[in-house]
Amino acid sequence: xxxxxxxxxxxxxxxxxxxxxxxxxxxxxxxxxxxxxxxxxxxxxxxxxxxxxx
Amino acid sequence: xxxxxxxxxxxxxxxxxxxxxxxxxxxxxxxxxxxxxxxxxxxxxxxxxxxxxxxxxxxxxxxxxxxxxxxxxxxxxxxxxxxxxxxxxxxxxxxxxxxxxxxxxxxxxxxxxxxxxxxxxxxxxxxxxxxxxxxxxxxxxxxxxxxxxxxxxxxxxxxxxxxxxxxxxxxxxxxxxxxxxxxxxxxxxxxxxxxxxxxxxxxxxxxxxxxxxxxxxxxxxxxxxxxxxxxxxxxxxxxxxxxxxxxxxxxxxxxxxxxxxxxxxxxxxxxxxxxxxxxxxxxxxxxxxxxxxxxxxxxxxxxxxxxxxxxxxxxxxxxxxxxxxxxxxxxxxxxxxxxxxxxxxxxxxxxxxxxxxxxxxxxxxxxxxxxxxxxxxxxxxxxxxxxxxxxxxxxxxxxxxxxxxxxxxxxxxxxxxxxxxxxxxxxxxxxxxxxxxxxxxxxxxxxxxxxxxxxxxxxxxxxxxxxxxxxxxxxxxxx
Numbered sequence: 269x270x271x272x273x274x275x276x277x278x279x280x281x282x283x284x285x286x287x288x289x290x291x292x293x294x295x296x297x298x299x300x301x302x303x304x305x306x307x308x309x310x311x312x313x314x315x316x317x318x319x320x321x322x
Numbered sequence: 323x324x325x326x327x328x329x330x331x332x333x334x335x336x337x338x339x340x341x342x343x344x345x346x347x348x349x350x351x352x353x354x355x356x357x358x359x360x361x362x363x364x365x366x367x368x369x370x371x372x373x374x375x376x377x378x379x380x381x382x383x384x385x386x387x388x389x390x391x392x393x394x395x396x397x398x399x400x401x402x403x404x405x406x407x408x409x410x411x412x413x414x415x416x417x418x419x420x421x422x423x424x425x426x427x428x429x430x431x432x433x434x435x436x437x438x439x440x441x442x443x444x445x446x447x448x449x450x451x452x453x454x455x456x457x458x459x460x461x462x463x464x465x466x467x468x469x470x471x472x473x474x475x476x477x478x479x480x481x482x483x484x485x486x487x488x489x490x491x492x493x494x495x496x497x498x499x500x501x502x503x504x505x506x507x508x509x510x511x512x513x514x515x516x517x518x519x520x521x522x523x524x525x526x527x528x529x530x531x532x533x534x535x536x537x538x539x540x541x542x543x544x545x546x547x548x549x550x551x552x553x554x555x556x557x558x559x560x561x562x563x564x565x566x567x568x569x570x571x572x573x574x575x576x577x578x579x580x581x582x583x584x585x586x587x588x589x590x591x592x593x594x595x596x597x598x599x600x601x602x603x604x605x606x607x608x609x610x611x612x613x614x615x616x617x618x619x620x621x622x623x624x625x626x627x628x629x630x631x632x633x634x635x636x637x638x639x640x641x642x643x644x645x646x647x648x649x650x651x652x653x654x655x656x657x658x659x660x661x662x663x664x665x666x667x668x669x670x671x672x673x674x675x676x677x678x679x680x681x682x683x684x685x686x687x688x689x690x691x692x693x694x695x696x697x698x699x700x701x702x703x704x705x706x707x708x709x710x711x712x713x714x715x716x717x718x719x720x721x722x723x724x725x726x727x728x729x730x731x732x733x734x735x736x737x738x739x740x741x742x743x744x745x746x747x748x749x750x751x752x753x754x755x756x757x758x759x760x761x762x763x764x765x766x767x768x769x770x771x772x773x774x775x776x777x778x779x780x781x782x783x784x785x786x787x788x789x790x791x792x793x794x795x796x797x798x799x800x801x
Contacts, residue, residue, distance in 0.1 A: 308704050311630045313573070313716045315703025320631045 323492045324485055328516040328524070331364070331494045338364035338492060339799060341512060341526035343499040343541070346403025347781055348767035348788040349532035350477045351448065355792025357490035359800055364526070365491065366514070368498035368533075369400030371478065380498070380674045381537075383681035387664075389728050390566075390685055396735045397534055401495065402478025404534065404735075410474030411779040412451055413467070414442060414786060416607065418597045419657075419776035425604040426690070428563065428660045431773040432745045432754040441789035448785055449475055458584070461705040463599040466584060467592050467609065469778060497521055500676050502529060502545040502764070504552035509764045515676040528799060530791070532767040535737025535780075539564070539666035539770060540681050542741065542751075542758075547668070555760040556747035561667060563660040563742050563749075565775040567734035568687055570726060572654040572699050573716040575706065576623060576638060577614065589614060594777060599701055605694040607777040608656035610702050620649040627713060634713065652714065654698060655734055657777045659690045666740050687726065696720050736780050738772040756791045767791055 311321045325331040340356055342349045345367040353363045369377040377400055383393035390396075397404045415435065422430025446453065450473050458466040485493045497516040502509045509529045514521030531538050539561040545553040546560065554560050583591045593610045600607065628635030658664075664686060668679035696716070703714030719727060726732075744750025747759040752771050758764040767788050769780040776783075 308700070308707065310700065310716070310721065312626075313718055313721050314627060314630045315700055315707065315714045315716065316631050316634070317707050320634055322630060322632055 323488060324482070325492060325494045326370075326496060326517075328494055328497045328514055328521040331492060331497075334492070336362065336364070336492050338362045338526060340364070340528045340530060340795065341366070341524065342530045342532055342767075343512070344368075344403060344531070344533035344537070344768075345401050345478065345493060346532060346534060346768065347405050347477050347785050349403070349530070350481055351785050351788035352530055352532065352767055352792045352795070353491050354481070354484070355789060355796060356799075357488055359796035360490065361796065361799055363491050364524075365493045366497045366499050366512070366524075367401050367493060367495050369398075370495050371401050371482070373398060373400050373406070380676070382674075383536075383683060384669055384672070386682065386684045387686040388726070389732060390683065391732070391735065393536065393681055393683065397536065397737070400478070401482070401493070402476050405475060405477040405781070408474055408781055409779075410472040411469050412449055412472045412782040413454070413469045413778035414438070414445075414782045415776040415778065416594070418600065419607060419774060423600065425601075426606065426659050426774070428662075428749055429774050432743060432750075437754075438783070438786040438790055441786045441793070444789055445782060445786045449782060451782075455584075457594070459596065460583075460593070461708055463596055463701045464593050464705040465596055467594045468586070469592050469609070471586065471588055498676060499533075499541065500544070500678050501541070501548045502553050504545065504549050504761065504764070506552045506555045506760065508762050509553060518675070528763045528765070528795065530765045530767055530795070531741075532788075535564075535740065535769040536666055536681055536683065538766055538768060539740035540668065540678070542766075543666070543668050544678055553761070553764065554751060554758055556751075558748050559662075559742060559744075559750050561740050562662050562665045563739040563773075564664045564666055564683070564685060565658045565660060565738040565772065566685060567655045567736045567775060567777065567779075568658060568691055568695070568726070569653065569655040569731040569734050570695070571651055571717070571730060572610075572695055572720050573652045573703075573714055574623060575612070575650045575652055575703075575712050575714045576620075576627060577648060577650055577706075577712040578638065578710065583612070585614070593702055593705075595698060595701060603693075603697040603701065605697050606657035606659060606690060608654055608694055608698040609777040610698060611653040611655065612650045613653060614648060614650040623649055623715065626715070631713075650712075652699065652702070653731075654695055655777060656691070656694050656698065657775050658687065660739060660742065660774055661686075661688060664739075692720075692723060696723075734779065736769065736775070738769040738775045738780060741766045741770040742773045743771045744773055755794050756787070765791060765795070
């Protein structure tokens with residue numbers, strides 16, 4: 269793996285900050301597959317554990 | 323023996339017992355098996371030894387339905403057929419591919435995978451394959467499967483020398499079988515077009531059609547028109563249930579630790595569903611091709627994950643430079659359900675230079691295809707979560723059920739169905755021995771006999787089925 273292909277922690281934190289704010293003002297996430305019995309949810313295309321999503 | 327024309331062949335004293343049309347993997351394999359049994363064979367190849375635009379022109383046709391490739395580009399018309407441009411990916415259909423599935427109408431072969439397994443060692447020899455590794459479950463839902471990137475045997479190059487020396491196989495080039503004549507019980511002769519002119523008729527005791535997954539239907543449809551149904555007496559399914567393997571980039575993934583996967587010689591890994599997952603999610607078989615490589619989208623992808631799941635993204639960040647490997651693109655190739663309306667038809671007005679109507683192919687993906695793509699990516703994503711191995715992001719057009727992109731691969735150039743195998747003559751064209759229902763001496767080789775398509779590239783199964791048909795004919799015809 270070439271190092272330059274990996275995002276740095278600093279970049280990531282900056283990304284988190286920026287995008288988390290952006291996320292906070294989004295009207296809502298697209299929640300799909302929200303079967304309450306499922307241990308998974310799909311949020312904006314991401315397949316996540318229930319409770320993992322922001 | 324190799325002849326440049328039917329006239330040149332007629333000057334020989336060779337008396338073939340079996341007439342094969344087409345010299346692709348199926349035709350060549352069947353001919354070699356018969357020759358090994360001492361049965362004299364003639365193969366009519368419509369093209370020559372090399373590709374030519376004049377020959378390819380005969381393959382032009384029209385398509386309706388979903389976007390598809392030009393029909394003169396998606397296959398090759400010369401010695402070796404489409405093996406001259408295949409990529410070499412190999413795998414035999416899974417055992418579950420042969421089974422009927424309640425949620426897939428008209429699924430289920432009349433044979434099982436066990437019926438072709440005796441022919442797999444020889445298939446591997448022909449295609450120059452090392453033995454396959456068994457599937458490895460990585461969850462209850464997903465199994466690692468092996469597709470082997472083979473040397474992509476070009477059947478024309480590989481077997482030209484053998485045919486030149488053979489006293490049992492006559493390969494006649496530049497000779498196009500335009501139609502068969504039959505009386506509803508037997509085929510009596512083939513009408514030929516050789517080097518741009520009428521080549522007369524040719525008679526044999528047995529005929530085997532191996533002209534490819536589109537052309538087999540065309541030849542039999544046109545023969546039936548010309549003989550008033552005398553070649554395929556039960557023709558309801560003729561040209562029908564045509565299938566492809568849709569292939570699209572359906573998503574991507576961040577891999578926290580990909581050492582749990584075995585990668586092949588080109589750094590890729592393939593994943594398919596378990597039988598349980600297929601039944602529970604009511605889907606078809608699929609293959610997710612994981613291409614692990616650095617790519618510019620990684621940074622944005624992690625930032626996007628941070629937006630959706632900040633704690634996970636922070637955990638990912640801790641892995642940077644440690645166990646975090648990289649991102650991966652997820653290409654999905656999957657099974658298409660057999661649908662009556664997906665079909666090869668004869669064009670109403672367009673004909674080739676020999677007067678044979680061109681193909682009009684109608685091909686569409688349906689709801690089951692979309693569900694398979696979406697649920698397949700979900701299953702893979704859920705497996706990564708359960709194994710703490712990564713996270714999957716599915717493309718928006720997939721999650722929203724939007725139209726398929728038109729700037730991707732579209733499909734695998736895998737032409738299957740049209741003369742499908744089955745026990746019911748109303749829903750199939752050939753029986754379990756690849757013999758046309760109701761006919762005594764007409765057989766079909768190649769992927770047009772596939773009842774369902776599975777998820778893997780068809781050539782390995784084509785060769786295995788051809789060996790099985792060759793063995794059957796050898797036993798039946800040997801005197």
